[in-house]
Amino acid sequence: MKTIVAASPGEMCNPDPRKAGARSPHVIISPDSDTDLQAVHAWLLSQPIVDQLRAAVDDAIRYVLDGARTWRFDLTSAKVDSDERSSVGTKLQYHVIEQLGLVKQPPLDTAILGVAVEIKGTVRKTWMIPREGQCEITLMIQIDAPSHRFRALLMRTHRAWLTGKKGNRDLKRSPQAQAVRDYALEVTPWIDLPLEPLRLLTFDQLAVVFGPEGQTKRLTALFGYLPEIVIPRSSIETVGATNKDPMRRARQAKPNVLNEHGLVVLVGKWQPERAIAAELGHDLSNAAWVAVPAAKMVALGYDPTAFLNTNEA
Incomplete structure (x- = not known):
């Protein structure tokens, strides 16, 4: 199996075209030197972030399960189809915005300290980053449904750190595993969700x-x-x-x-x-x-x- 080596700070990044207009090629800077990334990260850590994200993830899961009408209480149940499971990530961004006291704000999902921030949730092993989110700051939340837990990372999702030549049919790409390990900042480690x-x-x-x-x-x-x-x-x-x-x-x-x-x-x-x-x-x-x-x-x-x-x- 071929190992993908993530581009290093100092190398060039060439984003894909996007609806908002082309983003210029640029030099990748280290997360330690990325002032906007560091500011957003510090702001998140200044909040009761574990409790806020824990509540947001739990609310998103319960919303999709809709137990009061369906008798469902487990996201891994065969009664929950794959499309519903995937929709947790879509619902999650709204619950995160609410819990953090933010507002829905273009050009991405919200803004923190005046910095545009994308919010991506996944119940899979990776996230799908849209073209508009390339090279932007992304709050990435991963839900481990079988273990009933989640974690959150913050990363500038440079195109050079995303996989694929064509992307999926929605032109979205996933962060390279090595890039996540090397360049994502931890917001919360793996945290158990509220007991069901x-x-x-x-x-x-x-x-x-x-x-x-x-x-x-x-x-x-x-x-x-x-x-x-x-x-x-x-x-x-x-x-x-x-x-x-x-x-x-x-x-x-x-x-x-x-x-x-x-x-x-x-x-x-x-x-x-x-x-x-x-x-x-x-x-x-x-x-x-x-x-x-x-x-x-x-x-x-x-x-x-x-x-x-x-x-x-």
Whole structure:
């Protein structure tokens, strides 16, 4: 297998023609000497970038899966076709812009400190850079769906560092692996995405949670299978997909969860329950839920039956 040697700083780069007009041939400069690249990189690292990008990637994946209508919760599922999987990268740029407090701005996707920045996401092993993005600064986010994680790099995607003579049918090219290793700046290392509790269930457990029984019974089983695992609202909506008001059914499952599994369901929408969950080491922000052993509630001085309310959540 032929190894592609990336062009070095000091060599010439000749970009492909683009709609905005030809970009002049230019000398490649080292990332260390690229003042715009360094400024954008420093700005990104000054943000709570791990949390922001983690949320953006998670939101993009959940948007494409559309669990509340499709019962899907895993991007690697056979129920997700390749076009949908690829569309995560397209949706991702909008979620990144929102999370970073930026705006959609031509000539690329956005601008940071007055510098045009392209945003590219991929669920594959590489990214596809459009002609307009050649030799520009690109925030490259890679999603490893099987391992449920992501990483982010920042790179000036010189044409000399892109593969192919013709590009794909959309005239896009991929960064050379060696160029990425040598010249991309790390924004985040590989980071685990927020837990999707439904991925923890066994095949037999999934058959029950997504089975023919009524929604309340299925949600009772869900909490029983996942004690002390924080369950986001979106996961409950996925279990109750296409049915009306799954949150109401989840509330109605509370007495059953206590009687059948000895667990007390705490709801993050209610501040007192969120505070109790925090005492037990669980973060119920964003209206998440958790089922905790009744014995632990008693040890804290709480009556487990006092949490069987079925008010709106």
